[in-house]
Amino acid sequence: MSLYDDTLDLLQELIRNACVNDLTADSGEEYRNAATLEKFFEGTDVKVQKFEPHPGRVSVAFTVEGSDPQAEPLTLLGHTDVVPVDEPKWTKPPFDALIEDGKLYGRGAVDMLFITASQAAVTRKIAQGPRPKGTLTFVGLADEEARGGLGAKWISENQPEAFSWRNCLSETGGSHLPVLDGSDAIGFNVGEKGAGQRRIHVHGDAGHGSTPFGKDFAVVKIAEVARRIAAAQPPAVSNETWEGFVRAFKFDAATEQVLIDGTATDSDYEKFGALSAYAHAFSHTTIAQTVLRAGGAINVLPSHAWLEMDIRPFPGQTQEDLDDFLRTALGDLADEVEIEHLITEPATHSPADGPLWDAIVSTTQEFFPDAAVVPVHATGGSDLRFARRLEGDNGGRAYGFAMHARDRDMASANSQLHSHDEHLYLEDLELTVRAYDSLVHKFLGLR
Known part of the structure; x- marks a missing residue:
């Protein structure tokens, strides 16, 4: 199977696991998606770490050790919980991962399981190939929708050395701006409000x-x-x-x-x-x-x-x-x-410069050569803020990254967040998988 097919299959299973976070400690039950991810990585040479600060609220990290301790590490932060649904207002089943007319319907398809699945699939591909120079970690995080208290926040405060926070990618980015003269520009989150x-x-x-x-x-x-x-x-x-x-x-x-x-x-x-x-x-x-x-x-x-x-x-x-x-x-x-x-x-911000930002810019230009790359701030929150807050060698640059087709401007992409009939264009899934594959290989010295 292709990398895209592997990602799509994983994404559908993550949606069907219905890890719904209603902001209470006993909801979420991300252990289901953690188990799916562990099965996905079976047979690969990765270090697996599990975090369970509350029963059922499981985050899991998969690390591919790099060959050069001096090389820049990369960490991919994907959350595995989703928000509740008002099911009578959905015209499609929210947890069947139905594909229809080139779109995948399901709670969490856009926020943010399509990125999580892409990150996991690319990390598994790296684990199966030549050893990278830099260390790569993918983390499936619980409780992002409740501001990370039982997920990224807990790990950053209690086990910050479990993996590198120096260079991190998560949600969101890669959607297009409606520039008035018809030219193209693509936004990537470099910070977020507090x-x-x-x-x-x-x-x-x-x-x-x-x-x-x-x-x-x-x-x-x-x-x-x-x-x-x-x-x-x-x-x-x-x-x-x-x-x-x-x-x-x-x-x-x-x-x-x-x-x-x-x-x-x-x-x-x-x-x-x-x-x-x-x-x-x-x-x-x-x-x-x-x-x-x-x-x-x-x-x-x-x-x-x-x-x-x-x-x-x-x-x-x-x-x-x-x-x-x-x-x-x-x-x-x-x-x-x-x-x-x-x-x-507090609000957080990463400067739009350095090796990871350069990799985002060069990868974007592969797919959209004429597009301007525009740093933006998220008006909501993401797990990236915990990476930005850690000081010294433990924390650093953190950006949102995905890739959408030109037809998906930022407004249409954002409209799917927490919406009824949430859906992802499969074209955007394919672009995101390819973009992560390209960026990760370049950044880790494999391309």
């Missing part, structure tokens, strides 16, 4: 619902908190990565200027078309109000209410900066609220 989750508490008067006169309502107060935060406008950020992204679109000079200097209006962002929401999130701290709680019984005035927010800071922004912004937005209500920190993580 996490600044908050829970804001307010308190009011308790009492019977039949006598509300003169009461301080916690519900009314939390509603005003939500309104004020929604009305506040986080400032735009401008950095080298954002500026390069803007310039790649080849807007008129006036539009380019306001997008870069932070004075752009909503109508300016709308010029990104289907990528307008992504572009706005790329250049701003985003605040999404997602959970609101107050009360229980309809005849009781609740004395406590709280609002939870998913906040994503950009590189360089601190948690103190976020709290200052919220307090300013709340104005005279600031002294009446308690701001609780939930998950907080």
